[in-house]
Amino acid sequence: LWGFTVAVTAVGGMIGSLCAGFAADRYGLKKPMLYNNFTAILAALLMGFSKLAGSFEMLIIGRFIIGINSGINMGIAPMYxxxxxxxxxxxxxxxxxQLGVVTSMLLSQYVPKSMPYQKYVPHQSMYISKSLVYTHFFCIAINVAYIPRFLLVKMNKEDEAREALQWLRGSHYNSKEEMNQMSSEHEAGKDEQKxxxxxxxxxxxxxxxxIIAIVMQLSQQLSGINAVFYYSTQLFLAAGIPQEYTGLTTVGVGIVNVIMTIVSLSLIEHAGRRILHLIGLGGMCVCSILLVVRNFFVSDRMLVISWLTLVPILLFVAFFQTGPGSIPWFITAELFNQSARPAAVSIxxxxxxxxxxxIGLAYPSINAEIGGYTFIIFAVLLAIFWIFTYFRVPETKGKNINEITALFQPDRGGYLGG
Structure with missing residues (x-):
C-alpha cells in the first residue's frame, strides 16, 4: 500500500501531462497555468483533512490529484x-x-523538521496551509503575460502580440526584429494544420x-534519481548511517540539489545543453558503480566508512542537477514548432x-531482492543514455526554433548527432 501511495502521484502526472498538451493547444499557456491552481487547492485540502476524517483513501486521492496538477504544470511551465x-x-x-522545484523540495524537507510549533500543530496543517499558497499563486498568475507567439501565430492578433512582447521585454525594447522572426514562423506555418x-x-x-525527447525524459527518470529522492532514508540506513542522522542527510541532499541547479543555471548558456547532459549522465554512471562497490565496505563497526559512502550519493545528486534534472524538460519544447509542441510535450x-x-513502484521490490546492487541496473541504463545523447542529441544553444526544427528536415538528411 505504501508503494502504491507513493506511485499514485505519477499516475496522476501521466493524466496531467496528456491534459497539458490539449489545454495548451486550445487555450494557450496562461489559462491552464492559472486555473490549474484549483486542482492543487483541492488536493491540499484532501490530504490535510485525511487524518481528521480517518481516511487513507482521501490521502491517496489527494496525491492522485496533486499528480494531475504536477503533470499539467510540468508540461505547461517549460513551454511558457x-x-x-x-x-x-x-x-x-x-x-x-527546475530551481523552483528543488527549492520547494528543500523547504518541504527542512521546514516540517525545524519549526518550533511542530509538537503542537498537526503535521496535516502543513497541507492545509498549502491551499493558501496556491491561492496566492492564482492571484499572481492572473497578471502574467499571454505568450506573444501564441497571440500572433495561433490567434492572428499582431497588435496584442506586440503589446505582450513589450510587457515582457520592457517599454524601451525594440520588438521589431523579434516580431519579424515570429511573423516568418507564422508565414511558414500558415498552411500547416495542428x-x-x-x-x-x-x-x-x-x-x-x-524520439530524442522521449529518450531524454527516460534518461531523467530511469537514472535512479527517484530511488534516492523517494527512499533516501532507507538508502542512508543501508549505508550504515545511524537513524538519528538520516533526517540531516536528507536535508543535505536537498541543499546539494539547490546548489548544483544554480551552478547549472550559470553554465547552461556557456557550455550548452548537450555537454552538460553528457557530463551529468557520465558522472551519475560512475557514482552508480561506486554505490555498488560501497556494499563491500559498509560495516556497523566502521562508522567513518559509512559516512564516506555518502559521498557518491551526494555526487550522484550533484551530477543529476548538472544536466538531467532540468534539460530534458525544456529541450523538448525547443525541438518543436508551435503546431507540434503541445502534442510532443504531452507525450x-x-x-x-x-x-x-x-521506479516508485518497482524499486522497493528490486531493492529487497538485491539491495545496493540495484544501482548496477541504473549504471547500465545511464551508459546507454550517454551513448544516445552523444550520437543523437543536437546542441540547441543560441538557435531559434526555426533553426532547430530545420535540423530534422528531409533535405538536411535528418540530424545524425555527434
Missing part, C-alpha cells in the same frame, strides 16, 4: 518559459523552473525529435511520469 525567454537566455529560463499525436510518430522530421511528459511511476 521557452516562449517568453530571449533566445540567448532560453536555457537559463528553462533551468529556473499536428496530431499520430503524425508525431509517422512523419520523419517530427519522429526524430520526438514526453507521459513518458516521464511513466518512468517515475515505474
Amino acid at each position: 518559459l521557452t516562449e517568453i525567454a530571449p533566445v540567448k537566455y532560453r536555457g537559463v529560463f528553462g533551468t529556473l523552473g 499536428t496530431t499525436i499520430k503524425e508525431l510518430f509517422t512523419v520523419s522530421h517530427l519522429r526524430q525529435p520526438l 514526453a511528459g507521459l513518458v516521464n511520469w511513466l518512468g517515475n511511476f515505474t
Whole structure:
C-alpha cells in the first residue's frame, strides 16, 4: 500500500501531462497555468483533512490529484518559459523552473523538521496551509503575460502580440526584429494544420525529435534519481548511517540539489545543453558503480566508512542537477514548432511520469531482492543514455526554433548527432 501511495502521484502526472498538451493547444499557456491552481487547492485540502476524517483513501486521492496538477504544470511551465525567454537566455529560463522545484523540495524537507510549533500543530496543517499558497499563486498568475507567439501565430492578433512582447521585454525594447522572426514562423506555418499525436510518430522530421525527447525524459527518470529522492532514508540506513542522522542527510541532499541547479543555471548558456547532459549522465554512471562497490565496505563497526559512502550519493545528486534534472524538460519544447509542441510535450511528459511511476513502484521490490546492487541496473541504463545523447542529441544553444526544427528536415538528411 505504501508503494502504491507513493506511485499514485505519477499516475496522476501521466493524466496531467496528456491534459497539458490539449489545454495548451486550445487555450494557450496562461489559462491552464492559472486555473490549474484549483486542482492543487483541492488536493491540499484532501490530504490535510485525511487524518481528521480517518481516511487513507482521501490521502491517496489527494496525491492522485496533486499528480494531475504536477503533470499539467510540468508540461505547461517549460513551454511558457521557452516562449517568453530571449533566445540567448532560453536555457537559463528553462533551468529556473527546475530551481523552483528543488527549492520547494528543500523547504518541504527542512521546514516540517525545524519549526518550533511542530509538537503542537498537526503535521496535516502543513497541507492545509498549502491551499493558501496556491491561492496566492492564482492571484499572481492572473497578471502574467499571454505568450506573444501564441497571440500572433495561433490567434492572428499582431497588435496584442506586440503589446505582450513589450510587457515582457520592457517599454524601451525594440520588438521589431523579434516580431519579424515570429511573423516568418507564422508565414511558414500558415498552411500547416495542428499536428496530431499520430503524425508525431509517422512523419520523419517530427519522429526524430520526438524520439530524442522521449529518450531524454527516460534518461531523467530511469537514472535512479527517484530511488534516492523517494527512499533516501532507507538508502542512508543501508549505508550504515545511524537513524538519528538520516533526517540531516536528507536535508543535505536537498541543499546539494539547490546548489548544483544554480551552478547549472550559470553554465547552461556557456557550455550548452548537450555537454552538460553528457557530463551529468557520465558522472551519475560512475557514482552508480561506486554505490555498488560501497556494499563491500559498509560495516556497523566502521562508522567513518559509512559516512564516506555518502559521498557518491551526494555526487550522484550533484551530477543529476548538472544536466538531467532540468534539460530534458525544456529541450523538448525547443525541438518543436508551435503546431507540434503541445502534442510532443504531452507525450514526453507521459513518458516521464511513466518512468517515475515505474521506479516508485518497482524499486522497493528490486531493492529487497538485491539491495545496493540495484544501482548496477541504473549504471547500465545511464551508459546507454550517454551513448544516445552523444550520437543523437543536437546542441540547441543560441538557435531559434526555426533553426532547430530545420535540423530534422528531409533535405538536411535528418540530424545524425555527434
